Amino acid sequence: MFNKETYIDRRKELKQLVGEGIIVLFGNNESPANYPANAYAPMRQDSTFLYYFGQHRDGLVGVIDIDNDTEIIFGDDIDVEDIVWMGFTPSVADLASEVGVSNTAPMAELKTLCNKAKGRTIHFLPPYRFDTKIQIMDLLGIHPAQQKEAASLKLIKAVVKMRATKSAEEIAYIDAACDVGYVMHTTAQLLIRPDVTERFVAGQVDGIARSLAQGNSFATIFSQHGEIMHGNPSDAKLEAGRLALCDAGCELNDYCSDHTRTMPVSGKFTQRQLDIYSIVEACHDYVLEVAKPGVKYADVHFAVCRLMTERLKELGLMKGDVDEAVAAGAHAMFLPHGLGHMMGMDVHDMEGLGQIYVGFDEETRPNLEQxxxxxxxxxxxxxxxxxxxxxxxxxFIPALIDEWKASGHCKEFLNFDKLETYKDFGGIRIEDDILITKDGCRFLGQKRIPYHPKDLEAFMEKNNY
Structure with a gap:
């Protein structure tokens, strides 16, 4: 939690950006796992509510009345029965005071406020939880199916503008989360060896996140099938000669880390694995050279795609003119996702507000057809x-190879005969979090999780083999 003035200043700037009306920011409630008293724990507060109101307690709603320059936190104080089970919880008034809000009211009075606001603009963000959708329907009479479209575009753009640029305090929190990420990933590198199960390694990684931080920033991806973007850990045993991909991060002080490493189960890359790995390594490091203020991240993405295409041509997996191949989307056979995403309080920062507003502007609208x-x-x-x-x-995704080969898609740029021999390869991803600085960019976190082949092999050999 930041100091009181941080939240006061954030709300002041939000009022100026939105201009008029009433802003309603919904906090989250407990989410039952399989019956009401058995909730997913710990409760995760809504990120935007946290950004402006700072409190983690469930059952709160923050209201900013711009026209009357007032702020209210709505919520009900807990009773003695809750205290018996959960311990002492500060009153809503005390929580509000901690973030510079002087007015509070029981949750039931929020309906009264909304009823009195007829004719004024009530701004809310696109909801993503069903209980919030029901609450909005009760308060404003908007059906859940219509709430995404009814959400305030002015509020969305204001929140994106503010949350996109991280303060020095926020950067320090992300650095700290990345330091825990270092422990998570080096733990995986210590444990990887033949006959250990995917689930065991992933469980140990998750344990680090829960021990040194608030928990995972997303569900850990750990699999020998690295070609599956979101491969869940299974009970399969790690096999000698294969690659294991670990994509994991933590949340600390409400800010995230997100790293990926791909490791040889046997501790040493085969030459074929090294040929592909070195391309991904070069693409990853190239970003550090070109990402800086004023540069479009779409341009960085396609520069990486051209570099990847050039190197895949050298291996005989691609052919033809590099620029034409990338324009046709032939590189997506190997890289079907984007180079990266915003990160902060959410691992895909603010994605719930609409990626078109978070990751793009009028000059960089994505091509949704390719x-x-x-x-x-x-x-x-x-x-x-x-x-x-x-x-x-x-x-190397077998189903995608088969589909494109059968249809002849991008056949002038792809060597399908050679691709057939890579169907058992899997996939490789290398991921780090970077901060855009005044003149360029830098890695976040104090230590680099080993990823250069010699460093990675030496680390695994020293600690494992």
């Missing part, structure tokens, strides 16, 4: 204080 390009999450001009992920990858 496979691969339609999955870009970030293309807008970079600004000092942005935090983005740098995560190129190369994947």
């Amino acid at each position: 496979f691969g390009t339609n999955c870009l999450r970030m293309g807008r001009k970079l600004e000092e204080g942005f935090v983005v992920t740098d995560e190129p990858g190369i994947y």
